Amino acid sequence: MNLNKDEISKLWDSITPKLYGYLLNVLKDKRVAEDILQTTWLKAMENLGSFGGRGDNFSAWLFAIARNEMRMHWRKGNQGGREIAYDPSLHDHGENDQSGENKILVDQILDKLSEEEQDLIRLRYIAELTPDDIGKLLKLNSVNVRVKIHRALARARVLIKDQIHQ
């Protein structure tokens, strides 16, 4: 795939907010998220020639690299595990209170879902990947992905109702 600087610049502007938001939501650490973001892009640039282009989404390819980088990061054990205490300051972007409440609510709901369900919801709603791309990423059938997302949403719906009633 031959991409010039202008095209890469446009891709950066459109993909980076999603990718960084995804990394931040998973890692909950700005520094690590920035490191992995940078590493992901640099690796993508090094291996740009191996990206087929046809039938593959560049965004999905980039997320695949990022997820691999995250796995390598956890393997090193620097963090001593994936569980990091929630730090609202990391997510405070100055939105109104209702939006902030919404974020806190969803993050709390996500914590009650399984890791696979959390992953699916992040990839679907933060990364904005299609079920087909998610399927390729997770090595699942796209129909299976749709079913899993549907079930995760059903569970999330129940949890949100419970949360609201509380």
Next chain:
Amino acid sequence: MDTNNRKTIEDILTKWGKGAHTNPANNSALKSEVMSKVPYVEYKAPIKTPYPWLSIAFAGVAILVFFVNISPGEKMLPKILPAILPSERSVDIASPLEEQAVAPSHSSNSSKDSYVSMPTTYVSGGSPITDKREFLKTYYNANIKTRNVSDTKNKVELIVRGFGGRVDSSSAGEKNGYISFAIPAEQLSIFKEQMKSLGLGKLYTEELSSENLLPQKQYIEGEKAQTEKTLTSLKNDRAQIIKNHNQIVNSYQLRINDINKEIAVLEFEWQSAGMERRAQITARINVLQNEKSSVLAYLAKENSDYQNKIYSLDSQIKYSQMNLESLKKQDQNLVDNVATVNGTIGLSWVSLWQIADIYIPGPLLAWILILGGALAYIRHRRRYLDIGAIT
């Protein structure tokens, strides 16, 4: 949140997902670093015109090929020309019908498409409309395109014989073959189905023509009536000649008997007669002997004439009877001929390309060009829409 009960979980998550989108604090620095690592790509000036010219060219040529192929100049001419030319088929009146049964010219087999030729009438002048009889002689022509000419020829021969027919002539080469045959008329419909199964669909073309042999039948009937009339006349003449002959012979015989009786009486008288009377008797006997000789000569001539006349009449009667037999045979042959279908089957080898050309509507080349145009358009889309596809 609690006031917005109508919100779906999807709306909440979508809003949450979009809210999570954010750039890192040092976005510009990170971007600059990444941009510095972008591999050098040779700058290609954007093509000013994004029109798929190659596809348009392919499509244009395809349309041209299509219209050129359906123009009447090429395909209609072979159909029209033989139809307007007089047929060379003719029938010999004198020879038996089995020998006359000339199949329609199979020259049309060499042409790609068959045409319907008008059968030639047997006797010019036509028949009166009051005679509504039909003696339809059917001719069958077919052309089979096959991948194996020799094998198909053997199959056709086998089928012809299986239907109680006969193969009159056949030939088979690598590219073309030909079979001339005759089958019973009542087997024609089943036979045609068998032939169709040998050349499925458009690989089989057939032509059926029929000709009413009524003029031929009328001619034979007229000849028969005339011959029978002549024969009756000859037989009557013969009977009359015999009758006349017998009368003449009887009259001569009576005269001879009278002469003999008178001579006998005179000879008896001569024994007791005087010299003068004996001289008179002798003179009279001489006269009678001369007369008897004359009558016998007349009788002999009559017998000779009679024999000649009878021989002549018998010859004529025999000839007429033979002629009548021949006409009866011609009549039977005509009936048999009507009950027989003469046919020819042309075989021609067909390539896979030709099969495709036959089955695909319109000229194959046009379709190939259309396919080429489609591929060129896909390539064009890949070239110009790649960037949009990957983001």
